[in-house]
Amino acid sequence: MTDLYSTPHPRFPTPNLRVTASPGVDSAAATVVLAMRADASPAVLDHALAAAHREEACLRAVVFGTDTTTAPSVSPLAECTRLGEALAEAGVEFEVQRAGSDPAEQILALAEDHDARLIVMSTKRRSPVVKLLLGSSAQQVILEAECPVLLVK
Template identity: 60%
Template sequence: MTDFYSAPQHRFPVPSLRVAASDGIDDAQNTIILAYRSESSAALLEQAIAGARRENAAVRVVHFESDTTTAPSAGALSQTKELADRLAEADLEFEVQRADSDVASQIIDLAEEWQAKLIVMPSKRRSPVVKLLLGSSTQRVILEAECPVLIVK
């Protein structure tokens, strides 16, 4: 008789969210987390690069289009390449991940896993009703992260 209630014997690997990375990213000692929304300002990336240089850190990016993005679009893929090129030009170790279904949890988990020195996030205006109904990834990261969080317009 088949047992439908026990855990399956095989474990399938979790798919990687990494879409771009520099060669030395896995050896980096310090980390800055950058939450990069598709329409983010140039100042956001500049602040992340400045923070990474100040802390002698690698930059681990979570690239997303909205708080609930689950699949990359063609535009997001070209933006990922541009973002990776900018980080490579800045001579930083980096990793770019596509967003998982819960952006805030992904950012917080990365920060904890790599003991991040700083999280850099974009600000976005939202009406109180939208915040109430959808929540706010930025607000959740600010409240739950154990490292400093820099919000950039």
């Protein structure tokens, strides 16, 4: 007899976070991870592209919105598509993911899974008190990353 109550059954499949990618990204030898806020300055992308070219690496990006006390907002797919178009135009191998429920964990997992050489992360300025109360994805990534992290405003 099947025990339907003690075995979890997902009602819906887990959605894929990958929005767009270049054909050769999965065979890339090196990786730079880009943690891109939807409202970031163009300098963030410039730094990430420079790092990818310097390291001869692909660029794996996570696009996320602002942090809230409950969960980070999920960036619209249009932002992910726009970033994918910019990366294709720049001539690098790339993957763009929309943010899941915990962008910091997602960024760290990407860096660990692909042995990233660098994490380029966009940030916004918050007071120390607000960071203490609300937390910060950037702080978590900095504390837990096993590779260098470049924070760009």
